[in-house]
Amino acid sequence: MQIIDGKATAATIKAEIKEEVERLVAQGVRRPHLAAILVGHDGGSETYVKNKVLACEACGFESTLLRFEDTITEEELLAEVNRLNEDETVDGFIVQLPLPAHISEQSVIEAIDYRKDVDGFHPINVGRMAIGLPCYISATPRGIIELLKRYEIPTSGRKCVVLGRSNIVGKPMAQLMMQKEYGDSTVTVCHSRSANLKEECLQADIIIAAIGRPGFVTADMVKPGAVIIDVGTTRVPDATRKNGFRLSGDVDFENVAPLCSAITPVPGGVGPMTICMLMLNTLAAAKHEYYK
């Protein structure tokens, strides 16, 4: 059984990015520049954005953090988005979600120039991904594909069961795993309404669990030799920890791991890959890899 080490892989990728950036800079090219908009003071969002800024530093990127109080109006926020769209020194940018309830997240996402949409949430990028065209792929699904590739997990013709149908993980994951170019798997998407979920999972060569229910995937649901990708990161109260909680995956790791050929731990699996993929998308933006 192999532990798929997302932390180490992410570090390797960040080092690769840094190397490429320094080579480009030595050639006189401007450093890639990621901007982030943060509205309000949500604890989780603060942490994510801080980690994104740190990742930019690690990769040799320039970064700009624009902070706004949660009293900002949708109109004002859209004006800020537009300013970043037109700022030629910004290669890509993100608006950290969630946004306050009085602002339409979808309106903001659709206002972002798709050529700078390094989160890959704009419908143009979502659509191009589904069609199989070059585009920004959102960070978590892209990170999982990257892990499968780097660990040389065979996927073509294999059975992949995706648990969850969210717009940011389950659905794009399914789309990527069924593409001819990579993936090429037989893909089943299960969700809260699925009957026979256990039987579906038992058929899987690869299970990608993204439902946010701690320990949901148990040993009796896993075929011996399967590959398990655990996207779950639920905060579970834990008095023994300094911050009062621990992160729990969707998989009962202790009992499932011995059965698997490979498995991602939580934390240290899919999580660290996510910000790293945002960096790869930003590098692609700076290089105009997908769009002119």
Added chain:
Amino acid sequence: MQIIDGKATAATIKAEIKEEVERLVAQGVRRPHLAAILVGHDGGSETYVKNKVLACEACGFESTLLRFEDTITEEELLAEVNRLNEDETVDGFIVQLPLPAHISEQSVIEAIDYRKDVDGFHPINVGRMAIGLPCYISATPRGIIELLKRYEIPTSGRKCVVLGRSNIVGKPMAQLMMQKEYGDSTVTVCHSRSANLKEECLQADIIIAAIGRPGFVTADMVKPGAVIIDVGTTRVPDATRKNGFRLSGDVDFENVAPLCSAITPVPGGVGPMTICMLMLNTLAAAKHEYYK
């Protein structure tokens, strides 16, 4: 066993559209207007476009057919697309595919204003469909959803196996069948590289076959009581027919039908629904149902 009669359903829907259009016209609203661009003289394309014009007449729509020789350059064609984008009297338009090899189909599709893209091929519409937002859904998948709804086929929590992963049928079909709003099925997408295809099909409550291989789905692949949607329309040589061919579905209808609870025939099943859905999309365009 019930035959799902696409021809009759399409006729009903066209009559419904016609009724609504005449009511709108009586209120002083302009008739919906569909334009079609046809390049060259491909026999299949000529027939499709002719049928689309006839369907417009049946629905009380205005229609415009713009014909160009296959010597038209991509630049000239893009200029025509742009002219239709800007023509306020045109609600929606299509560019009949395939296009001559010297023209990039994707460039043409992406040049169409997504608000007039009644074929639903523009990445924005593809992306919005994946996310579950209101948009033009391409005709064949929308027609299948419409048939399932009108025949009150239960789908929530059921197992749906989609055979084929094309951008115009298999992939959007899978996305629609897994949405919470309608569909809500456990969805498996199988394709040329799938192992255990027979076993996958045997688990299905609903099989949607879109691979273009005549008679591929045989009785031993079908669970008794399953619902079969046959998207295949392959021309098979047939000397007994005046035109020298007959249309063959992907399903061995003769032997599969007795097993099913419901099945679409070929012809007369999914086929007639397709143009009909283009009409529904055009009506939606005229009413600005999805976009301002």
